Amino acid sequence: MSRGGPALIDGRARARALQRRVACDVVRLAELGVRCGLATVLVGTDYAAGAYARRLERAAAAVGIEHRHHHLPAHASRGEVLELLARLGDDPLVSGILVLRPLPAHLDEGELFTALDPAKDIEAVHPENAGLLALGTPRFVPSTPASVFHLLDSWLDEAGTDRDAWYRGSTVCVVGRSNNVGKPLISLASARGATVVSCDENTSRTGRLARYTSLGDVLVVAAGVPGLIRAEHVAPGAVVLDVGINPVPEPATGRTRLVGDVDPGAVAAAWAATPVPGGVGPVTDVWLVQNTVLAAEEAAKRR
């Protein structure tokens, strides 16, 4: 390569390849009389959540599965949301349910997640599914952390590495410890036999972030802080995966632009890195649809 710098891991191309596979699965299941349906639930008007619901709408259509979006007002009561979740749980045409985040402050996220039918909980937020994932025996792998490892696994395969041996000899550093991304990433890295380092905002606040991130042969950043990771945080030859999608205003044009948690200059000495946009993000919607198809297949086996 003449350009220098790291190889870019193309999330859009990998998302398209995954989408083709899922579309074939949908056809195969339809021939067996199995139908797949995704239900998304949005309470209120969060912009990012609404935008993600529209992405999922397109992802569902692209593989030929049903999608129904349920939009409740921001003041919807706990009882109204629970009633909707129960109805979706009973609906045989719904195989997967996604409750968009963030929820309005008056709703208890944990209570709603626990009310989901675990067999339809395609983001693994129900305690049973979160527990299975932590034990290393997941029913569903949640889409964002799954996408990170899908990109990483496929990158290692294309590079001709013995993936299992490589993970066992490597350190994966995860920045961010959210329930939906950081914690499942720790479980997935552990399941591959990697040495795992977990940092959160306290590591950064107390000035120790670079000390730990520079240990990572893999550095995954899911902090939601634009440009948090700079060159001094990245080990030469590392693979860097950026989960951040931060909207920042462009004063020149008056528009907003998406930037990651990794400063573009940070990865100059890395082996490979995911861009934002076009890295982890595009794989997530296809993965979620794949989980919806998997849920339908499992439900059919039980009947």
Ligand SMILES: Nc1nc(=O)c2c([nH]1)NC[C@@H]1CN(c3ccc(C(=O)N[C@@H](CCC(=O)O)C(=O)O)cc3)C=[N+]21
């Ligand atoms: N329960 C729940 N699960 C979520 O996963 C969830 C959520 N709630 N609430 C909203 C956020 C937001 N989110 C995005 C995922 C992918 C892109 C994405 O693919 N972005 C493109 C760029 C799109 C553009 O350029 O506008 C990219 O990264 O290349 C964006 C946003 C998932 N979220």
